[in-house]
Each structure stands twice: as C-alpha cells, then as structure tokens.
Amino acid sequence: xxxxxxxxxxxxxxxxxxxxxxxxxxxxxxxxxxxxxxxxxxxxxxxxxxxxxxxxxxxxxxxxxxxxxxxxxxxxxxxxxxxxxxxxxxxxxxxxxxxxxxxxxxxxxxxxxxxxxxxxxxxxxxxxxxxxxxxxxxxxxxxxxxxxxxxxxxxxxxxxxxxxxxxxxxxxxxxxxxxxxxxxxxxxxxxxxxxxxxxxxxxxxxxxxxxxxxxxxxxxxxxxxxxxxxxxxxxxxxxxxxxxxxxxxxxxxxxxxxxxxxxxxxxxxxxxxxxxxxxxxxxxxxxxxxxxxxxxxxxxxxxxxxxxxxxxxxxxxxxxxxxxxxxxxxxxxxxxxxxxxxxxxxxxxxxxx
Numbered sequence: 001x002x003x004x005x006x007x008x009x010x011x012x013x014x015x016x017x018x019x020x021x022x023x024x025x026x027x028x029x030x031x032x033x034x035x036x037x038x039x040x041x042x043x044x045x046x047x048x049x050x051x052x053x054x055x056x057x058x059x060x061x062x063x064x065x066x067x068x069x070x071x072x073x074x075x076x077x078x079x080x081x082x083x084x085x086x087x088x089x090x091x092x093x094x095x096x097x098x099x100x101x102x103x104x105x106x107x108x109x110x111x112x113x114x115x116x117x118x119x120x121x122x123x124x125x126x127x128x129x130x131x132x133x134x135x136x137x138x139x140x141x142x143x144x145x146x147x148x149x150x151x152x153x154x155x156x157x158x159x160x161x162x163x164x165x166x167x168x169x170x171x172x173x174x175x176x177x178x179x180x181x182x183x184x185x186x187x188x189x190x191x192x193x194x195x196x197x198x199x200x201x202x203x204x205x206x207x208x209x210x211x212x213x214x215x216x217x218x219x220x221x222x223x224x225x226x227x228x229x230x231x232x233x234x235x236x237x238x239x240x241x242x243x244x245x246x247x248x249x250x251x252x253x254x255x256x257x258x259x260x261x262x263x264x265x266x267x268x269x270x271x272x273x274x275x276x277x278x279x280x281x282x283x284x285x286x287x288x289x290x291x292x293x294x295x296x297x298x299x300x301x302x303x304x305x306x307x308x309x310x311x312x313x314x315x316x317x318x319x320x321x322x323x324x325x326x327x328x329x330x331x332x333x334x335x336x337x338x339x340x341x342x343x344x345x346x347x348x349x350x351x352x353x
Contacts, residue, residue, distance in 0.1 A: 001101035004031055004217075006204040007042035007137070007174030008190040010075065012050045019222040021055065023192035026220045027204050028063050036206070037066050038100065042174035042188070043073025043110055043137030050076075053084045060086040069098070071109040073137040073174055074155055095119050101209040103169070104132040110156050110175075117162035124166060133207075134158075137174040143182045148175055169212060172205065179203050179216070186214055193225045196266050196293045200224065200253070224262045225293070226253055231337045232271040232279060233319050233344070234306035239278050242269075246286035265290050268299040270337075271344055272306035279303060306348065318343050 009024050011017075031039060045056070060068055068089045072079050080093050092098075092107040099105070104127065108119050116136050120127075139148075142160025155175055163171065163185070171185040177198050179189035188205045190198060201224060203216040228249045232238055255263060267287055273279050283298035292298075319340055 001038075001209045002034070002036050002206055003038035003040060003100060003209065004036055004204055004206055005040045005042060005135075005172045005186075006188050006191050007172075008044045008073070008177050009041070009192070010044055010047045010190065010194055011056060012047040013052070014055045020192045020194075021059070023202065023219050023221050025059065027191060028059070028066060030217060031066055032063070034206075039066055039068050040135055040172070041068065041070045042135050042172055043071050044075040044174055045070055045073070046076040046079065048075040051078065051083075053079070057084060057086050060089055064088055069107070071107050071135060071137060071174075074110045074112075074151070077110065095123075097123070103209045104130055106132060106134050106168075108134070108136040108156075110137040112156075114156065115162075116156055116158040117166075120162065120166055127166065127168075131169045134168045134171045135173075136171070139175060140171075140173060140182065140185060140187075144176075144180055144185075144187075148177060170207065170214065172207070188216075191219045192221045193223065196225045196227060196264065199226050222262060223264055224255070224259065225264050225266075227266045228268075229337065230267075230269045230271075230283075231340050231344075232269055232273045232303060233316055233340075234272045234274045235316050238273060239275070239282055242279060242282050243286060246283070250286075260289065261291070263290050264293045266293045266296060266299075268302065270302035270341055272304050272348055274306050276300055276303055276305055304348065314347055318347065 004027065006027060009020055011020055011024070014021055027039070064087070066088060070079070070089065070091045072091070072093060079091055081091050084091065092109055094109065096107045097104060098107060106120065106123065106127065108116055111119070116138060136156070136158060138156030138158060139154055140158045142163070158173070169184070173185065173187050176187040177190040177194065178187070179202070180187040186205060189203060191202050191204055193199065193202060202219045202221055204219060206215040206217055230242060230245060232242065265287060267283050269279055269283065280298060280300050287298070
C-alpha cells in the first residue's frame, strides 16, 4: 500500500493565500492520478487562530475517494471532528494507534510542555516487537540542524535516544518547513513556501508500507521563492566572478523554463567592492527576467567600498585560504560566507595597517 504524507500547509483565508490551497489541491490531483487514497497531514494544517474550515471541508468533499488523517499541530490545536465535518476526515486529538496494510502507525498530536518520547513511553511494551511508524509534530534533536525560524523555542521534542530506545521503522514529522531527512526520519516540509524565507521547490512524500521506501514528489506550486546572497571580494576580476557565481546559483535552482514566471527572488550582496555601482548593475542584469519579491531591488546596503588595493590583495589571498580549509561549514559551525565576511571585516577595519 502507498500513502502520502504532508504537513505545515498553514491554510488561512483563501483570498489572502490562494497558493496554499492550490498546493494542497495539486497533491490531491496527483494522488488521484496515482490511485493513492490516503493522505496523512502531520500538523499545522491551518494557520494560528484561523477557524473558518469551510474551504478545506469543500476540498475534502470534492475528493471523497481520498481519506484524510490529520493530527493537530501547535498552530491548530483546536481542530477536531466536532469542528471539521466531512465523512473522509479523521482527526487525532490524542495519541492513537492506526493500522495501514498491517503496519502500525502511532499518531501523536502536538501538546504543550511534553515530548514525543514521554507520550510513547506507555506504548513501549506493545511496540517493541512490531514494525511501527511514528507520525508527530515537533522538533527533532539528535542530528538535524534545521529549526523553524518562525518559532523560537522547543516544540514537543523528539530525541535521538527516543529513537534508539523505541526503534520506529520510519518517522514522519511536521513543524520544520524545510524538506529535511535524517536516516529514517523525514520532515516533508511545507507544500507551499509561506514566504521568501522558504526557498526552493516544495514536496510531499509517498510511503510504501510494503517496502518502507519513501519517495519525494514535487508539488506544482503557484510561487517558488529563492534567496541569494553574494559575498564580494574586491579585485580586478570581482565582476566577472560575480557573473559566474550568479549563473551557477540560477543553475542550482533547477527551475524548469515553464516555471520561471513562478519565481520570486530576493538578492543581496555583502563584503567589499571597488565598484559598488557595477555590482548593483551586474545583479540587475543577471537576474533580469525574474520577479523580485515585493518588487525589491538587489540589496547592496551591506556591501562596503574598498579603495585600498593593498588590503584588497590581502582579502583575496585570505579568502582563498579559507576556502581551502578542510572542515564543515554550516550546522553548528558558521556558514562559509559568514567566515569570509568576518575575515573581510578584520582586514578592512579601522586601524588595520
């Protein structure tokens, strides 16, 4: 049996964010085409405080062949079978065991001041010898570096020691909006980017209960966000390097030509340049044909002018040395761009001789 998993749709007023409904609708269209009749939504189906469920109910009633299994997330703790009415919806407001094709699923809705491990403790004896799958909503601590940038703090944590002790076959969590995997744990991510901070193509997941294979499927969204920041190193070839880097970043988007019009971009430059005007014009030229988020211009407010050729030579040599370092950048360590920016700041600071 194959079933689909998504999370963090954050549906709100349809007129305000029709793209979020369109993304969910696209998932349903794909499921019907593939004859998949089960969709699990791992929390935050709705935005915080939103309680008009009629548009979602209409969507469910128009797709009667699909069964919706929903756990409430931290943004929608008030949803229940009393609030949302459709025959093909099941909402789990407390920890529940559900079986699909002989595989046991444990659904844990979001609850404050508790962790997923605590809620599983009472089930430990019954799941220790069976193949089971966890569906939850919260933060995983034990290997992932991603955090939900919109919500500071800890949300119903799941720890690596919980996984080692309870040994789930697969784990699917909502809450982190970026599509993320760690071993047998998956965040499907939000099916539609909520704003400019949620970049790149979006996905949902297909889980095969027979093989355990998890397959990502792209969601055809109405908008795709991208952010690019360029750290400029002053030198005679700085503009040429910027052009090459811009072309490489666009290529990394892996954006089909037909989807170019969906892109909403934010572009910025930092570091030091001998010609800030040339940098600005180069960014305009390289990203011509794409729509800037809220009609913004490329932002060069963090780009400083470098008029000292001697310091520029030091900056170029230092940057090469940093890039040649053997080490991991990002995660618990600073990103490479942050390290380069810090080095440039020292080189160009007042008092440097």
